[in-house]
Amino acid sequence: MKIKDGVHRTIVLSSIPIVFAGALLSASVYNGDRASTKPGLRSAVGWEIMKLDANREGRSVEFTHEAHQLYMKKSGEGCVVCHHLNLPDDSSSSCYECHKDMRKESSIFDHELHTRIYKNKGAHCNECHGKDRSREKAKVCVDCHPDYTGPASLYMKVRGYESAMHGNCVTCHKKLDKKLGEPMYSECSFCHPEAE
Ligand code: HEC
Ligand code: HEC
Ligand code: HEC
């Protein structure tokens, strides 16, 4: 894609300047659209030991995923203590797939996508709306997704990744500190060595 863009621009560059300006304008609009539909964060790297650096800004946290699977097997809590919710037809979905921005809230309900699904199936808007198409009267998520039992608004204001990570990792590590009798597992530097 990048290379093609480059070639395209050089060709345009050597022709009429007005066309060049137009091409640049449409190119930037196009790129903007693409950026907004692409999830902002990316998957952890590794399996037994994961590197968590969802925004790829270089501040990574090392996470012993496999060891934690064993801890939670022993304690009887299982995967669900962290993998508390999944995408439809999936298990152990990655956190970044729903906690889509490092800091900002985001929605996991894609109106466009749902409209497309039901356009293909024929029923279209009536699948979720009656005559009154207000958001309050729309069908609730759980009618179609058995795990999504909360109010629709819960899935449209999903906390950022950092908040999800701290809510999960730090909450449990604080309990370890309580047992230990001193702060260690929940100290910033325990997970962020650069913060020492
Ligand atoms: C038990 C582990 C743990 C502890 C303790 C912890 N964090 Fe984090 N923190 C994480 C994880 C995991 C992430 C997500 C890292 C990523 O994907 O870049 C994160 C992300 C962050 C980010 C965003 C990083 C980025 O790349 O934008 C900041 C800032 C941060 N933590 C600050 C703190 C501070 C300050 C403390 C202490 C008050 C703290 N953390 C304690 C695990 C921890
Ligand atoms: C202590 C918390 C915790 C426990 C317990 C845990 N996981 Fe995870 N798991 C994570 C985190 C954090 C990630 C990385 C998420 C991300 O990339 O946003 C992850 C990622 C994954 C992924 C996606 C890997 C990828 O490459 O995208 C799978 C699959 C997975 N876990 C399965 C499991 C299974 C199965 C169990 C139970 C046997 C389990 N996990 C237990 C926290 C946990
Ligand atoms: C299928 C989507 C989805 C996935 C995948 C997901 N979450 Fe969440 N998470 C939510 C929603 C929805 C909420 C509720 C809204 C909120 O509090 O942000 C939530 C809330 C949370 C909370 C606050 C819970 C509370 O009781 O206060 C934490 C902590 C959290 N998620 C951590 C994680 C971690 C860690 C992972 C990956 C191991 C993960 N989430 C994967 C959708 C998801």
Ligand code: HEC
């Ligand atoms: C899978 C279910 C589903 C389908 C299919 C669907 N909608 Fe929606 N619609 C919703 C939900 C849920 C909301 C509330 C979204 C929000 O709060 O952001 C909504 C919101 C709306 C709103 C905004 C209402 C307001 O109060 O602001 C309009 C208008 C709307 N839909 C029209 C349509 C039309 C037209 C179609 C067909 C082309 C359609 N919807 C298909 C579920 C659906």
Ligand code: HEC
């Ligand atoms: C009328 C049924 C219906 C309702 C209501 C509905 N969905 Fe869906 N949704 C679907 C179908 C069908 C799919 C396609 C995947 C599948 O087959 O499960 C889907 C897919 C999804 C996906 C996966 C999208 C992806 O990118 O893979 C998410 C997340 C989702 N829905 C969230 C929601 C949330 C949140 C609500 C409530 C606000 C909701 N849905 C309401 C039928 C519905």
Ligand code: HEC
């Ligand atoms: C439900 C509890 C729980 C959660 C959630 C949790 N941890 Fe832990 N963590 C533990 C336990 C138990 C240990 C082992 C303590 C010991 O015996 O020293 C541990 C140890 C660690 C260690 C030291 C290496 C090791 O495996 O002993 C790191 C690093 C760590 N956790 C990072 C994280 C990060 C990052 C997250 C969030 C993605 C997280 N933890 C979530 C319970 C948890």
